Structure formats: C-alpha cells, structure tokens
Amino acid sequence: MFDYPEGMVYVGRPVADLIRWNAERGEFGDTDPEGQIAKRLAHMRAGTAYVIQRARRNGKVYEIRGQAMPEGGYVTTYTDITEFKAHRARADRDQAHA
Numbered sequence: 001m002f003d004y005p006e007g008m009v010y011v012g013r014p015v016a017d018l019i020r021w022n023a024e025r026g027e028f029g030d031t032d033p034e035g036q037i038a039k040r041l042a043h044m045r046a047g048t049a050y051v052i053q054r055a056r057r058n059g060k061v062y063e064i065r066g067q068a069m070p071e072g073g074y075v076t077t078y079t080d081i082t083e084f085k086a087h088r089a090r091a092d093r094d095q096a097h098a
Contacts, residue, residue, distance in 0.1 A: 004021065019037045019041070062080055
C-alpha cells in the first residue's frame with residue numbers, strides 16, 4: 001500500500017520510521033514531517049482512538065481506524081473505500097441533477 005522498500009517493515013521497527021517515510025513522501029500533505037511524527041506518536045501513546053478518511057495522491061481513498069490494544073500497543077487498520085466514494089459522488093451528482 002505504501003510501497004515500503006524490501007526489508008523496511010519488520011517486527012520491532014520503530015513506528016516513527018514508517019511515519020517518517022510516509023511524511024517525507026507527502027502522504028500527509030504539504031506539512032512538516034517531524035510535526036506529523038510527533039502528532040501521531042502522541043495519539044498512540046495517549047491511546048486515542050480515531051477514524052479518518054484519507055485521499056492519497058495516487059487517487060486511492062482509505063478509511064483509517066486507530067485503536068489502543070487492551071494489553072498495550074496500538075493497532076491501525078486501513079480499508080480501501082475508493083469505489084464506495086466514487087459511487088457516492090455519482091449518486092450525489094445524480095440526485096443534485098434530478
């Protein structure tokens with residue numbers, strides 16, 4: 001999904017490295033990578049749950065959900081909702097022109 005280089009993702013890899021990779025490639029828009037890293041790590045440390053939708057530069061749209069795990073740690077899931085968003089936009093346009 002993020003085109004990480006071979007061997008970049010492994011058990012024990014600091015999540016900050018992965019966030020930095022994404023930030024430096026513009027995944028969070030035109031923002032300061034270090035600020036994005038700090039913001040995301042703070043949410044994880046606080047156990048803040050969230051649900052967002054992110055449109056990537058490649059045209060894909062993802063629903064992203066983050067949640068603290070009961071025994072510690074944090075899990076984030078990504079669901080590709082590109083087709084759903086396209087269908088929804090067409091339905092909204094059709095309704096507006098009806």
